[in-house]
Amino acid sequence: MPKTMHKTLVLCGPSGSGKSTLIKKLTAEFPTAFGFSVSHTTRSPRPGEVHGSAYHFVTREVMKDMLSKGEFIENAEFSGNMYGTSFAAVESVVSDDSKICILDIDAQGVRQVKVKEEFLQPLYVFINVPSMEVLEERLKSRNTETEESLARRMSAAKAEIEYGTTTGVFDTVIVNDDLDRSYNELKSFILSRISHIIS
Template sequence: MHQVPYHASQPIIISGPSGVGKRTLLTKLCESHHETFSIAVSHTTRPPRPDEIQDVHYHFTTETEFQHLYAQGAFVECTVYNGYHYGTSFHSIEDSIDRHMVPLFDINMEGVKAMKKFERMSARYVFIAPLNLEVLETRLRGRGTEDENAIQKRLAKAKKELDYAAKPGTYDLIIVNDDLPTALTELETFALSTEPLPSKQRTFREKVETWFDVKLRWLQRLIRYAKNVQIFPPSFVTGLTTTLPSAPASGATFMQRHRLVFVDLDKIKG
């Protein structure tokens, strides 16, 4: 019987310098608890490395495809790193939550900042740190995939990430990955925590459920009003009606509820 964390639908955001071992830790955590956690796959416009697999490590897309998704509002957050775009989609979160699993994300510092600004997102944040920059440099050189200029850029970026992580309250947990088994145990203990959240905090799913009920009632009242007063163009009423889920409120899926919550009325043409 697998252990279910209290924060059952709350995404866990893993961040840290390139080469610190984030992906290894995430993979091993999922291998040990495959019924509980799933690694959410982000989009990027950078080319894949030799050992990376499409739709496993990233959704590798063209610049045009990425911009199309961005224009559709598909991303919770997106950033630019080394000239390439990275984005975390709503769908990647919904997919894990609808399967009753905890989504895990590997996101850089800029992505973490963007996530924290997104008020609708309730997540837990973990920073993976190297023992020191010398160890990190050795790991980066050991990859053999980048030239000297790229390595120096990554080291400079790592210094900024370490400074950001040092600010109180930025991350819920900081793990120094100088010993893989020890670091994995720390991450596993945190991820599987059965301690309840403070009463003022709610999971991402709980927030969506609450907003759904409120917004559904509000839209229903607005539609009735628009039909009765007959001062709005028919296209506006039709646009409002199509935003409602086809299933009754009690039977709406999480994705239907999520989409209704994030309806932007400015996009309804009248």
């Protein structure tokens, strides 16, 4: 497969798949090559989350206004909270031609991105889990889930994995069973497909 000038790296996977950890490793190793698109959300900040860094925390009214103006590339609602990636957030990263914008989005978001591929020129990576049992253990170990929210996340994960492992939807699928191995696989794949990461 020839190397191309991708503008975005789309990472998708169920909550608990390790996407955030892989993104942190990638941006730590290649700080000048990647930029992270900061999403908007109506949910409350978790301890340690900073507005404008983790998310742009906004009211439902602000989010709905932005949606009505067509300001989002993708948006979704989960557990009563709205989430979205704005065109402005991505543009602020890709306006620097040497940077690739990382989008950490769910399957619903990927479906929306696929109709806007011309602007984004994305490379799609699905981060999977070794098993549903492992995923459940990872989510429980966070100590942030109630029985109800855990059940919702597991149900969402099942649908997400079904979509993520459908042939042709993603450019590659990486099973995150070992962080170092998974990261090396992700890095090798990206470097094989994106021409301007290493100058």
